[in-house]
Amino acid sequence: MSMQDEPDVEETEPGAVDYDALEDLLGDAVVDRETHLNAEAFVVRGDAVTDALSTLKDQGFDHMASLTGQDYDDRYESIYHLRKYDDAQSEVSVIVPTPRDDPSHESATPVYSTANWHEREAYDLVGINYEGHPDLRRILLPQSWTGHPLSKDYDQDKPQIVTLEKHKNPIEEDMEVEATGDDLDTMFLNIGPHHPATHGVLHLKTVLDGEQVADVDPDIGYLHRCQEQMCEKSTYRHQIMPYPDRWDYTPAGILNEWAYARAAEDLADIEVPEYAQVIRTMSAELTRISAHLLAVATFGLDIVGDFAAVFMYAMRDRDIVMDILEDLTGQRMMYNYLRLGGVVWDLPEPREEFFEKVRQFLDAVPEKTDEYHNVLTQNELFQMRTVDTGYYAHEVAKDYGATGPIARASGIDYDLRRDDPYGYYDELDWDVVTREGGDNYARLMVRMREVEESAKIIEQCIDILEDWPEDERDLQANVPRSLKPDAGQEIYRAVEGAKGELGIYMRSDGTDEPARFKIRGPSFVNLSGLHEMSEGELISDLVATIGSLDIVLAEVDR
Amino acid sequence: MASSAPLVDHISGLLNLEGLLGEVIAGLLGSVLVAVIVLLFAALAGPYMKRKLTAAFTDRISVDRVGPYGILTIAVDAIRLLTKELIVPENADRPAWDLGPMLVVISATMGFAVIPFGSGIHLADPQVGFVYLFAVSSIASLGIVSGAYASNNKYSMLGGLRGVSQNIAYEIPLVLTGASVVLFAGSLRISDIVAAQSAELFSIGAITVPAWFGFVNPFAFALFMVANLAEIGRNPFDLPEAPNDLVAGYQTEYSSVYFVLFYLGEFLHIFLGAGIITTLFLGGPTAPITALNFIPGIVWFIAKVWGVFFFTQWARSAVPRVRPDQLLDIGWKGMLGLAFVNLLLTAVIIGVIV
Numbered sequence: 001m002s003m004q005d006e007p008d009v010e011e012t013e014p015g016a017v018d019y020d021a022l023e024d025l026l027g028d029a030v031v032d033r034e035t036h037l038n039a040e041a042f043v044v045r046g047d048a049v050t051d052a053l054s055t056l057k058d059q060g061f062d063h064m065a066s067l068t069g070q071d072y073d074d075r076y077e078s079i080y081h082l083r084k085y086d087d088a089q090s091e092v093s094v095i096v097p098t099p100r101d102d103p104s105h106e107s108a109t110p111v112y113s114t115a116n117w118h119e120r121e122a123y124d125l126v127g128i129n130y131e132g133h134p135d136l137r138r139i140l141l142p143q144s145w146t147g148h149p150l151s152k153d154y155d156q157d158k159p160q161i162v163t164l165e166k167h168k169n170p171i172e173e174d175m176e177v178e179a180t181g182d183d184l185d186t187m188f189l190n191i192g193p194h195h196p197a198t199h200g201v202l203h204l205k206t207v208l209d210g211e212q213v214a215d216v217d218p219d220i221g222y223l224h225r226c227q228e229q230m231c232e233k234s235t236y237r238h239q240i241m242p243y244p245d246r247w248d249y250t251p252a253g254i255l256n257e258w259a260y261a262r263a264a265e266d267l268a269d270i271e272v273p274e275y276a277q278v279i280r281t282m283s284a285e286l287t288r289i290s291a292h293l294l295a296v297a298t299f300g301l302d303i304v305g306d307f308a309a310v311f312m313y314a315m316r317d318r319d320i321v322m323d324i325l326e327d328l329t330g331q332r333m334m335y336n337y338l339r340l341g342g343v344v345w346d347l348p349e350p351r352e353e354f355f356e357k358v359r360q361f362l363d364a365v366p367e368k369t370d371e372y373h374n375v376l377t378q379n380e381l382f383q384m385r386t387v388d389t390g391y392y393a394h395e396v397a398k399d400y401g402a403t404g405p406i407a408r409a410s411g412i413d414y415d416l417r418r419d420d421p422y423g424y425y426d427e428l429d430w431d432v433v434t435r436e437g438g439d440n441y442a443r444l445m446v447r448m449r450e451v452e453e454s455a456k457i458i459e460q461c462i463d464i465l466e467d468w469p470e471d472e473r474d475l476q477a478n479v480p481r482s483l484k485p486d487a488g489q490e491i492y493r494a495v496e497g498a499k500g501e502l503g504i505y506m507r508s509d510g511t512d513e514p515a516r517f518k519i520r521g522p523s524f525v526n527l528s529g530l531h532e533m534s535e536g537e538l539i540s541d542l543v544a545t546i547g548s549l550d551i552v553l554a555e556v557d558r
Numbered sequence: 559m560a561s562s563a564p565l566v567d568h569i570s571g572l573l574n575l576e577g578l579l580g581e582v583i584a585g586l587l588g589s590v591l592v593a594v595i596v597l598l599f600a601a602l603a604g605p606y607m608k609r610k611l612t613a614a615f616t617d618r619i620s621v622d623r624v625g626p627y628g629i630l631t632i633a634v635d636a637i638r639l640l641t642k643e644l645i646v647p648e649n650a651d652r653p654a655w656d657l658g659p660m661l662v663v664i665s666a667t668m669g670f671a672v673i674p675f676g677s678g679i680h681l682a683d684p685q686v687g688f689v690y691l692f693a694v695s696s697i698a699s700l701g702i703v704s705g706a707y708a709s710n711n712k713y714s715m716l717g718g719l720r721g722v723s724q725n726i727a728y729e730i731p732l733v734l735t736g737a738s739v740v741l742f743a744g745s746l747r748i749s750d751i752v753a754a755q756s757a758e759l760f761s762i763g764a765i766t767v768p769a770w771f772g773f774v775n776p777f778a779f780a781l782f783m784v785a786n787l788a789e790i791g792r793n794p795f796d797l798p799e800a801p802n803d804l805v806a807g808y809q810t811e812y813s814s815v816y817f818v819l820f821y822l823g824e825f826l827h828i829f830l831g832a833g834i835i836t837t838l839f840l841g842g843p844t845a846p847i848t849a850l851n852f853i854p855g856i857v858w859f860i861a862k863v864w865g866v867f868f869f870t871q872w873a874r875s876a877v878p879r880v881r882p883d884q885l886l887d888i889g890w891k892g893m894l895g896l897a898f899v900n901l902l903l904t905a906v907i908i909g910v911i912v
Contacts, residue, residue: 189712197802211716211882302802305793309875312616375876381794382878539716540881543803 014089014419022059022092026052037266037491039091041079046098046105050132053080053094053111060084061092062398063414064112066492066520068505069122071151076103076128080115081492081505081520085398085412088419093492104129107136114401117528125150125228140221140557150229186214189539193222197302197543200553204530204542211538216531220524223557231517236264237340237483240517245334247521247555251322252291252498254284254329257338262422263493263504264340268485273474274424275465276342281424282461283328283337285454286321291498292405292447292454293318295550299444300376302547303385310376317368320361327354340483342476347465355462362462365455369448377445386441390533390545393438400529404500404522405450406549408434409442416496428460440541440548447550484512492520499523499550519558523551564680564749565591588681589671595679596670600825603867605635608825611868615875636818644814651708658705658808659816662823665697666830672748673833676843676855680749687748688740692733695789695830698823699725702798705820706808717807720882721791721798727889728788728795731897735782738904739771739838752842766848772839778900779839783869785893786831788885791824792870794877797885832866 019040023030029048034041044052053064061082068079080094096105107130108115119130120139127148130136138145144162147154191197191204198204201222207215227243234240244256258280265272272280297314304310322332327348329337337344348354376382392402397410407414415432417425433449435442487510494503500522509515526549533549534542563585570576570584606621606629613620621628646655672687674680684690699722706718740746743754759769772779788795799807809820836842840862843855880888 187712195805303878304876305796305802305874305879307612307616307793307871307874309616312618316617376878379878381880384884385878385881538881538883540803540879 014087017090017092019092022056025059026055029055034095034490036093037489038493039081039093041093041095041490043095043097046096049094049096049106049108050110053082053108056082056092056094057111060086060090063088064108064114064118064401065494065501066503066505066518067108067115067118067122068492068516068518069126069128069150070507070516070518071100071103071126073152075100076126076151078105078119078122078128079490079492079505080108081503085407085414088414088416091492098128103127104131106131107133109133112401113396113399114525114528117524121524124148127151127153138221140224142221149226185209191542193219196306197546199298199546199551202527202546202551202553202556204546206539206542208539211540213534213537213539213542216534216542218527218530220527220553220556223553225554225558227558228517228519231260231519232514235483235512236268236485236514237479237481237512240264240514241338241340242334242336245336247502247519247558248291248498248523248552249333249554250291250294250498250552251325251333251335252287253333253335254280254287254325254337255291255495255497256502257335258284258423259493259495259497259502259504261338261340262495263491263506264483266493267489267491267506267508268340268479268483270341270477270479272342272477275468275473276475276477277424278461278464278468279343279347279475280338281428282458282465283325283335283343284423285457285461286325286328287335288498289451289454289458290318290321290325292451293321295447295498296372296376296444296451299440299544299547299550302543303376303382310372313368313371313375317364324354324358324361327357339476339479341479342474344475346473346475351466355466358458358462362455362459365452369452372448377441377448383441385540385544386439386444386548387437388439389537389541390440390443390548391438392529392533396532397438397529400532401525402500402529403525404497405443405446406500406526408432409446410438411436416494416501420494422495424461424464425457428457430456430460440544443548443550482512484508484510486510494520497522499552499555500526502555521555521558523549523553523555524558527551527556562684563588563682565678566681568678585681592670592675592679592681593667595675596667596826596829597822599829599863600822601632601636603828604821604825605632607867608871611871612875615872639818639821640815642814642817644816645811647710647811649710650811651710654704655708656816658701658708659812659819659823661701661704662698663819663826665694665701666823666826668694668697669830670826670833673830673837674748674752674842674855674859676857676859679856683747683749686746688736688746688751691748691834692729692736695827695834696725696729698827701823702808705812709808709811711811713804713806714808714810717798717804717810720804721808723882724788724791724795724797724885724889727886728785728893731889731893732782732785732789734894734897734901735778735785736834736838738775738778738901741901741904741908742771742774748837752837752844755841756844758848764849767846768841768844768848770839770841770844770846772841775900775904778904779835781893781896781900782835782839783866785897786835787870787873788889790828790831790870792828793874794880795885796874796879797882828867828870829863832863832870835866836862 029044029052030042032043061084063083063085065083066081070077075097078096083091098105119133122128123136124138124140187208189206189208191206193201193203203219205217231240231243244260245253247256293314297311300308300310326332329335392410394411397407413434418432430453433446435446485508490507492505494501502522503520505518506514507516533545565588566584569587570580575584609620621631624630624634669691671681672691702721703718706714743751755770757769759767791798843859845851845858
């Protein structure tokens with residue numbers, strides 16, 4: 001196809017994608033077309049995946065948000081959820097069906113580096129083979145696992161037997177570092193799964209040359225609880241909502257709940273009352289503050305050491321947020337506050353007291369951030385440690401699907417609260433924080449500035465809530481007790497979680513439980529680029545970079 | 559000429575001990591006295607004051623359950639640590655592994671022999687006290703590297719290597735800066751260095767300020783304080799342990815009694831460093847203004863030593879840790895140059911101008 005024949009798919013309106021033009025462009029790679037609730041989906045032949053995806057990438061779909069693997073009675077299916085970094089509402093999905101007896105098709109890794117981990121996960125849990133994948137190993141389950149748990153063929157009752165012989169030294173082959181010809185004297189070092197700097201049960205297989213990191217390979221899955229399957233076995237209406245709190249317990253629970261609520265509400269076509277949207281916006285931003293404060297605190301711990309003053313300062317201030325959230329939701333970590341169609345209950349009485357408490361906190365935010373800057377970011381030694389370390393280049397970050405503060409610190413102006421508005425965000429006055437640095441310092445600064453922006457949002461929400469007429473406080477839409485969305489609907493919806501784009505893919509089959517529930521954990525994706533940031537740097541920088549990535553392992557492993 | 563073992567002579571005089579045997583007994587008694595004092599320091603600092611100070615810096619309460627203000631935590635902790643199982647790692651290089659923690663403690667305690675505590679507590683005062691002080695205190699590096707290497711643990715090894723490279727890099731500026739004090743005092747003998755600092759620097763009315771080298775040459779004092787932080791492994795130079803990078807660095811594999819020895823050695827070294835700073839720069843056991851000389855010297859000495867300890871804990875809470883390459887950069891490119899400049903300038907000022 002020559003350049004002249006290419007249909008013009010430039011659009012100006014956000015979210016306006018000319019799908020017909022795209023289909024023409026993809027040509028005979030497309031065998032069918034489906035309509036998902038979030039976007040059109042092209043069904044693509046298994047041997048044309050790379051071509052189709054690179055064509056779409058050239059058309060601006062540079063963000064491979066997620067990959068869902070699933071199996072039907074007659075086929076396996078991979079769905080690539082694509083969108084644009086410049087325009088998050090422009091979405092398109094690529095469905096690749098493969099036969100049941102030989103579920104394999106081309107890999108997307110030549111086009112998107114982020115596909116690497118996504119495809120490993122789909123291989124691990126669903127059992128789809130990706131031809132041409134550079135490193136198709138299990139990712140969440142142990143390498144010795146037999147079977148693919150989310151596939152229909154999987155026999156849950158069959159015990160997983162690992163012989164001692166097989167597991168005598170599971171890292172034996174890792175110890176033998178490839179000879180590079182330079183006669184390098186390298187050392188293999190296991191960092192984690194129990195190590196002070198890994199922020200949870202993360203295991204980094206590291207090859208060191210002196211103190212320099214020659215290679216780092218995150219080994220995840222120690223906290224895998226099969227959350228996707230648990231959600232698939234729960235009802236939409238009530239049983240799923242408590243789970244999202246357990247993905248990011250830093251605690252950013254309400255943000256996670258919102259991810260599910262948004263996807264399910266769009267799936268079942270539920271309209272949320274405006275009053276509830278304001279409360280959601282306010283409470284979600286409160287949890288964002290608490291999550292970011294924890295990130296700042298633990299980053300201080302990683303850089304300064306165990307006796308860091310900034311750690312306790314940030315924990316002290318985070319505790320005020322948690323008190324406020326406790327007043328609101330009755331819980332300090334696992335809120336379970338959102339319901340499909342609204343929130344569970346209104347603000348605590350007396351309302352004035354609650355507003356006063358929140359305002360007191362918000363008024364103190366500038367002073368507190370000043371204090372953090374004073375003890376942390378303005379310190380020259382701290383800047384020596386963080387500036388220009390853990391560098392994540394703009395293009396590399398996009399290629400690895402980075403979102404959230406990580407992406408924004410690399411100059412990617414991408415924030416779903418603004419780009420794909422939900423809740424009450426588009427009515428409020430706030431800014432998306434970006435920085436160009438792309439280093440550990442920039443990531444910390446973005447988080448600290450976002451705390452201030454969140455405070456701005458909460459302040460406006462409080463004003464709105466205070467003036468809301470008493471008889472119009474609708475907390476929940478009228479949602480049937482047993483919610484059964486129409487069969488065959490599919491949706492991928494994401495919200496801006498504390499760590500980035502937290503997306504949920506759901507497929508309904510007419511029952512009150514989702515047929516497939518896929519979670520796109522931002523920490524999972526952000527962690528997949530760790531080697532890009534750390535290789536060639538010192539082990540201390542690696543530790544700092546893990547800290548600045550602010551991963552939460554429950555969300556990585558799900 | 560002054561006695562070369564003031565405390566020993568004092569004790570033998572008190573107890574009427576004579577001859578070689580008497581001298582040995584008096585020497586032992588003197589050593590016990592000094593050791594008790596420094597071990598008390600370490601016992602108070604390690605399990606208790608360190609926690610309390612850190613808590614104060616980081617807005618917490620810290621230990622307050624056992625005894626008044628939680629002071630009995632010291633006893634509880636001692637029992638807890640000493641009754642734990644001593645786990646010896648597989649393939650540990652045994653004699654070296656056992657010697658490591660002991661060397662660290664021995665090196666620190668030996669240093670105290672030449673430090674004047676005031677009120678006559680000064681165990682030994684050899685002609686080359688200054689050299690002896692730095693010589694024995696750097697034996698600790700040997701303990702660290704032997705323990706780290708013998709542990710058969712990669713984290714330990716990295717920590718040990720960091721410890722050695724750090725100690726070598728900062729030992730030189732430390733000694734050079736100390737040498738500028740020797741130029742002032744004109745003697746390597748510790749008592750002479752202390753005596754040189756009791757001269758009058760200036761006086762305002764009735765208040766006479768002595769010529770402490772910390773006042774006379776504040777630049778050298780600051781340099782020494784920083785180099786000392788590296789010597790004792792405190793932020794920003796706590797890389798040999800670096801809990802976030804290296805778990806616990808060279809002491810990762812040590813538990814129970816050996817851990818206590820390392821921990822004790824660490825605190826003894828902090829106090830030895832504080833003692834050296836006090837002796838070389840803060841006038842030893844003398845009062846900051848001559849009018850206050852009626853207060854016993856040991857009180858001043860304790861106050862100064864604990865002041866320096868306070869500073870090290872403060873640095874630990876406030877200052878980020880540097881990276882190994884930055885540490886060496888600061889040491890070899892920055893501190894060493896400044897130390898030479900300081901030494902040369904001091905020599906020129908002493909030799910030419912004064």
